[in-house]
Amino acid sequence: MKIEEVRSTAKAQRISAHSHVKGLGLEENGSAIPQAAGLVGQEEAREAAGIIVDMIKMKKMAGRAILFAGPPGTGKTAIALAMAQELGSKVPFCPMVGSEVYSSEIKKTEVLMENFRRAIGLRIKETKEIYEGEVTEITPLETESPLGGYGKTISHVIIGLKTSKGTKQLKLDPSIYESLQKEKVVDGDVIYIEANSGAVKRQGRSDAFATEFDLEAEDYVPLPKGEVHKKKEIVQDVTLHDLDIANARPQGGQDILSMLGQLMKPKKTEITDKLRKEINKVVNRYIDQGVAELVPGVLFIDEVHMLDLETFTYLHRALESSLAPIVIFATNRGRCAIRGTEDIVSAHGIPMDLLDRLVIIKTSPYTKEEMLNILKIRATTEGLQLETEALTELSEVGERTTLRYAVQLLTPASITAKINGRTVIKKEDVDEVCGLFMDAKSSAKMLSENDSKYMK
Numbered sequence: 001m002k003i004e005e006v007r008s009t010a011k012a013q014r015i016s017a018h019s020h021v022k023g024l025g026l027e028e029n030g031s032a033i034p035q036a037a038g039l040v041g042q043e044e045a046r047e048a049a050g051i052i053v054d055m056i057k058m059k060k061m062a063g064r065a066i067l068f069a070g071p072p073g074t075g076k077t078a079i080a081l082a083m084a085q086e087l088g089s090k091v092p093f094c095p096m097v098g099s100e101v102y103s104s105e106i107k108k109t110e111v112l113m114e115n116f117r118r119a120i121g122l123r124i125k126e127t128k129e130i131y132e133g134e135v136t137e138i139t140p141l142e143t144e145s146p147l148g149g150y151g152k153t154i155s156h157v158i159i160g161l162k163t164s165k166g167t168k169q170l171k172l173d174p175s176i177y178e179s180l181q182k183e184k185v186v187d188g189d190v191i192y193i194e195a196n197s198g199a200v201k202r203q204g205r206s207d208a209f210a211t212e213f214d215l216e217a218e219d220y221v222p223l224p225k226g227e228v229h230k231k232k233e234i235v236q237d238v239t240l241h242d243l244d245i246a247n248a249r250p251q252g253g254q255d256i257l258s259m260l261g262q263l264m265k266p267k268k269t270e271i272t273d274k275l276r277k278e279i280n281k282v283v284n285r286y287i288d289q290g291v292a293e294l295v296p297g298v299l300f301i302d303e304v305h306m307l308d309l310e311t312f313t314y315l316h317r318a319l320e321s322s323l324a325p326i327v328i329f330a331t332n333r334g335r336c337a338i339r340g341t342e343d344i345v346s347a348h349g350i351p352m353d354l355l356d357r358l359v360i361i362k363t364s365p366y367t368k369e370e371m372l373n374i375l376k377i378r379a380t381t382e383g384l385q386l387e388t389e390a391l392t393e394l395s396e397v398g399e400r401t402t403l404r405y406a407v408q409l410l411t412p413a414s415i416t417a418k419i420n421g422r423t424v425i426k427k428e429d430v431d432e433v434c435g436l437f438m439d440a441k442s443s444a445k446m447l448s449e450n451d452s453k454y455m456k
């Protein structure tokens, strides 16, 4: 099995609607602060979520499932994402929406399985032979290209590495020069090179170059101690899905021919059940040997009522497996028919037997004050200024409709304000956009009133 250089396949999260949420905003003792970390109110659900986060951190939660249930716009998605923030980057958190399983190319169960494995982390500790230090020089040495012509190729690269003990000059293979460039290594960076594979890892910039700026994107690390050439314990965090991908891909070389070969075969290499079983076996062995440690993460399935009976059944079984993450569901449905069945009506559209395993956290509608505070936070994140009356008006709109609708009116209102030559949003802007747009409830009302005028 190939472990080095496993690329992370973590999904980039699209959370722009929730970008103000920075965490659950709880006290040390676990009680919710009325307004903190971008969240307002919904205290009970936040405290419950906090307990779950603690259980996940203590690794007491694998294979369990939680359901957030509540009316639309009551913060279910927001709180689930806040949990991800609390868990930090070391615990995998894989968000998906129920409808993602429907694709014409991939089986429903395959999509689920892939996401399941994205949510299970593995921390691998390996003692490796490495060269580590602060880069003092990188000199590629060129020779005439063996193909003739004017081209030059790099025959080898000289690199100087400094530690607190001294400096060492290494003569390296040109392929390592490529990895150096990929990692954007320059003089003054602290790096290590794995002796066996030649993989280069940039750890950060050396302390000695730290500037007096308060805010900087750089990570500064101290000058490594000891010899340049040494054995060191390296910790790597990967997910089972990363391992699947790394082992499924045809292991081509770095040369142009095999790269082209990969381009011409854009079809995704299939990850077979057999491959997964093999990987599980190796992983389990590593865990037994103490080389690796399992980090069960979170699979978050939003809008879970979009799943059908087949996927629910599959999920139920997958939850029983020994390598299962914690699954968090969210839904705004009450009693409704389970998808994929004719008439089996169940609470939240989830089959009874799965429902039976769940711990349910409920969210309830916000008060006007809470809506006002959330709108205020959203306005600040979006860089908008509102008069107090405009805010009050919007929160009233939110009370009549949903919070989400009120939040969505912020941007249009800012545009009408701009058209009227103002930067501050006034009540009249809010009234104007309210006249222009409709929310779901009033639209439904209008439809039922003017039913005869529409095409059937």
Ligand SMILES: Nc1ncnc2c1ncn2[C@@H]1O[C@H](COP(=O)(O)OP(=O)(O)OP(=O)(O)O)[C@@H](O)[C@H]1O
Residues within 6 Å of the ligand: 017, 018, 019, 021, 038, 039, 040, 041, 042, 070, 071, 072, 073, 074, 075, 076, 077, 078, 079, 331, 332, 374, 377, 403, 404, 407
């Ligand atoms: N307690 C809260 N504090 C701050 N912002 C919140 C809070 N609750 C919800 N929001 C924000 O309000 C908007 C709507 O909330 P969210 O999408 O989480 O609702 P939901 O319960 O998932 O709704 P749905 O059932 O329709 O999916 C989002 O922009 C969210 O970030």
Ligand SMILES: [Mg+2]
Residues within 6 Å of the ligand: 076, 077, 078, 302, 330
């Ligand atoms: Mg939601």
